[in-house]
Each structure stands twice: as structure tokens, then as C-alpha cells.
Amino acid sequence: AGQAMWGGRFSDKPDELMQAINVSIGFDKRLALQDLAGSRAHCAMLRKAGVISSEDADAILGGLETIGREIAAGTFPFRDEYEDIHMNVEARLRELIGSAAGRLHTARSRNDQVAVDFRMWVREACDRTVGLLQGLQRALLAQAEAHADALMPGFTHLQPAQPVTFGHHMLAYVEMFGRDASRFADARKRMNESPLGAAALAGSPFPIDRHMTAEALGFDRPTANSLDSVSDRDFALESLAAGSICAIHLSRLAEEIVIWMTPQFGFVKLSDAFTTGSSIMPQKKNPDAAELIRAKAGRLMGAFTQLATVMKGLPLTYSKDMQEDKVPTFEAFDALELSLRAMTGMVADLAPNRERMAAAAGSGFSTATDLADWLVRELGLPFRDAHHVTGAAVKRAEQLGCELPDLPLSELQALDGRITQGIYDVLTPAASAASRKSYGGTAPDQVRAQVRRWKEILA
Ligand code: ARG
Numbered sequence: 001a002g003q004a005m006w007g008g009r010f011s012d013k014p015d016e017l018m019q020a021i022n023v024s025i026g027f028d029k030r031l032a033l034q035d036l037a038g039s040r041a042h043c044a045m046l047r048k049a050g051v052i053s054s055e056d057a058d059a060i061l062g063g064l065e066t067i068g069r070e071i072a073a074g075t076f077p078f079r080d081e082y083e084d085i086h087m088n089v090e091a092r093l094r095e096l097i098g099s100a101a102g103r104l105h106t107a108r109s110r111n112d113q114v115a116v117d118f119r120m121w122v123r124e125a126c127d128r129t130v131g132l133l134q135g136l137q138r139a140l141l142a143q144a145e146a147h148a149d150a151l152m153p154g155f156t157h158l159q160p161a162q163p164v165t166f167g168h169h170m171l172a173y174v175e176m177f178g179r180d181a182s183r184f185a186d187a188r189k190r191m192n193e194s195p196l197g198a199a200a201l202a203g204s205p206f207p208i209d210r211h212m213t214a215e216a217l218g219f220d221r222p223t224a225n226s227l228d229s230v231s232d233r234d235f236a237l238e239s240l241a242a243g244s245i246c247a248i249h250l251s252r253l254a255e256e257i258v259i260w261m262t263p264q265f266g267f268v269k270l271s272d273a274f275t276t277g278s279s280i281m282p283q284k285k286n287p288d289a290a291e292l293i294r295a296k297a298g299r300l301m302g303a304f305t306q307l308a309t310v311m312k313g314l315p316l317t318y319s320k321d322m323q324e325d326k327v328p329t330f331e332a333f334d335a336l337e338l339s340l341r342a343m344t345g346m347v348a349d350l351a352p353n354r355e356r357m358a359a360a361a362g363s364g365f366s367t368a369t370d371l372a373d374w375l376v377r378e379l380g381l382p383f384r385d386a387h388h389v390t391g392a393a394v395k396r397a398e399q400l401g402c403e404l405p406d407l408p409l410s411e412l413q414a415l416d417g418r419i420t421q422g423i424y425d426v427l428t429p430a431a432s433a434a435s436r437k438s439y440g441g442t443a444p445d446q447v448r449a450q451v452r453r454w455k456e457i458l459a
Helices: 016-022 025-048 054-073 085-103 110-146 166-191 210-216 226-231 234-261 288-311 320-349 354-361 368-379 383-400 409-415 421-426 429-435 444-458
Strands: 151-156 159-165
Touching (some): 025 085, 025 110, 025 320, 054 085, 085 110, 110 166, 110 234, 151 166, 151 354, 151 429, 159 166, 159 429, 166 234, 234 288, 234 320, 288 320, 354 429, 368 383, 368 421, 368 429, 383 409, 421 429
Antiparallel strands (some): 151 159
16 A cells, blocks of 8 residues: 555655564554544644634544444454554544545644553553552452461561561551552653644644643643653653562562462462462462562563663654554553452462461560560660570570570579569560550551551542
């Protein structure tokens, strides 16, 4: 078919390789609905501004409606020879309504067209992601509430540090995903300006009303600089940055689930719904979903790097390089949305083994800090001295092959004669966790208070 759009200037057809590298319809068809919305708003505005006649506007809007139905029905002919979604829609419109179709592109360029389409797509993706994040937070909150007092070891360096509660651990992720949601919401606010009407790069000589199209498309206002409008892909980069951080959080939770699932830890079980077996080893139950979520973070970070690399040296304004903005962004959000859904399912499916976690919480001398604190509080020892005495107690327990609560009082008194029976009150993991009542601490009551706070936020 050659290239009818610029046939005036060109007499020869493009080389096959030119077409192959140029064509984007295979992926930018995902902008079809946004493209139609942008065209409807542009058309209505052109009519109101008196740039096109009412009859032409009606014909165009009717044709766009037909195209919308064809897209919904899956019968729209996406054709490579028309290169991208914008020219595919326009070519189809011409087939449907004839030459009036050519008036739609008045005071518009594909440069502002793709900018507005893509912004709307990214905006919707951010909104969907916020919804998915809230769903994940709710699943975590349900676990936190059910296991507000379930003891588990808290780790630093993946070494037992101090007893915490499973609910508290779940709430740590509720906080992270809350920040992620706020990053997407924040990016959305910044991106919510309409570039439509910037035209090719310099604005338009027609009496267009950019505020009208901005409002019709749900933007807060039009962008204020036409050059920036067609050059800017910050909105995509920012959402990919937010997506990367979110994927990192998902990956960390996935990693913990993988660790907790090992028979050596045995902290949680996943049902058959979120595990897979092995084709050779009959005993296996593998946490594949968690592993894949862990790995998909690579896609998000890769997508950010990919687009940042495309953009970093581009002179103003539009360059065709920017057509490469879409694939990484689409793929990143596909991966993120799937990861969020799978993680939500997996968190709801998690069955913590409370006995096993509690036993682990009491091992590894995890209440050593509580012992030292008791020496400070009850005997008035400087913390450094208390640390020393406690270290000796741990060493003695290790020699005897027992945990701190099992050390005979005589052993403790050999280290400091003033130690009394009362010290045993602070040496159990339950007492240790319950004592950490500071705001945001791991005590079950604090956990329940934070669950209530988050439930109100999410209500
Ligand atoms: N398909 C192009 C893209 O995605 C649309 C803009 C093309 N503009 C141009 N002047 N060639 O970036």
C-alpha cells in the first residue's frame, strides 16, 4: 500500500526493512482506547472552536464509535502498513466516513497524540496498581490480625536477634506497600497534565482550547510548554521507578516466603494452590510463585534502565527513539500486576506454623537483650557491664547446651550475686515481645493497634 499519509512528498515505497524497524502497531495497539478517547475530545473541541463543521464532527464521532465497537469485538483490522495505532485509526476512519476523516488531524500531530495516549495509559496503570496494592495490604492485614501474638524470631544478618510477632512482620510489608501506593498516587498527580494541542512541537495557529480537551480527558490542566509536552517521558520513567521499588518489596517478601517454606525453617506452609511439584522428586513442594515474583523484579528494574537509556541523550523535541518507550512500560506493568495478584493470593494462602515459629523464637539466646536490660533496670548496672555479664551467661548456656530461661539461678548468681528469681520473668520470648510496647513496637497490643489504624486508612 505504500505510505498514503505522506504520499505528497514521497514517490517511492519504503524498503521492507524500513517498514520492519518502523512498525509499532504490534505493541501500540494497546493504546487503541486511549487514542479513540483523545480523538473524540479533540474532535469535539475543534467543532466548538469552529475549526471543523458540525457535519464533519458528527461524521468523525460516528466513525470513531464504529471503530470503538470493532476494537471491542476484535474485528478491527490492525494493519502493519499503517505503521502505528494513530494511523491505523485514521486510515480506518477514512474507509468508514471518507474525506472528512482528514479533518480530525487539524491542529494535531502524532507527537502530541502519542504523548496524550501514552500518558492516559500509564495513568490508568498507576490507578490499577494502587488498587492491587491495597488488596495485597488487606491480605497482609488479615494475617497480621490472625497472628498478632504469634511469636517468631526477628532477624538481623539472618541471625536470630530478638523475638517478634508474625503479625508485626506482616505489618512491616503493609508499610512498604503503603509507601509504594503513595508513590504511584504522587506520580499520577504530576503526570496528570494534558500534552494534547502541543501539536508537532510548537503549538497550533488554530484557535484550539487545550483546557477543554484536558478536562474532557480527565487531566487537571494542559501542559504549559509545547516543546516539553512532546519530549517528556518523565511520567513513564517515574512510574517505572515506583514500580521498581514496589517490585523490590515484593521480591523481599517472596524471598522470605521461600526461606520460611524450607523444611529447615518450616515457619509457613503454602497449599497446593501456590506450590508446584517436581517431575522427579516426589517429596517436593516448591514455592515457584514466590521465586517468579522474586525474579520479575528484574523486569521492572530492566524496564526503568531501558527507558532511561533511550531518553538520556535525546535532544528536544520528539525523536523516533521515543517509540521504544512503550514495550518496556507495558511489559513492566504486566509483570508488576501479575506479581501483585500472585502475591496477594499467596499471602492469603500462607498458613504459619505457630508452634514451630515460637520454638524458633526461643532459640539462639534470643532474649539476651532482655536479660541485659533487666540488669540495667533492676541492679543499676551500666549497659556495657550488663552486656558483658549477659555475654558470659550466653557462653555458660552454650556450654550447658540450654537456652537462657533454662539456666539455673545459681549459674546466673555466679555471674552477679544480686540476680534474683525475678529475672526469669523477662527471659521467655513471649515476655520479651510483650514488653516491646513502644509505638510501632512488636508487642501484640501494638500490632493490633496498627492493624486498626491501617483498616481505617483502607476503609
Ligand atoms: N508511533 C510513534 C511513537 O510511538 C508516534 C509518533 C510518531 N511521530 C512522528 N513524528 N514520527 O512514538
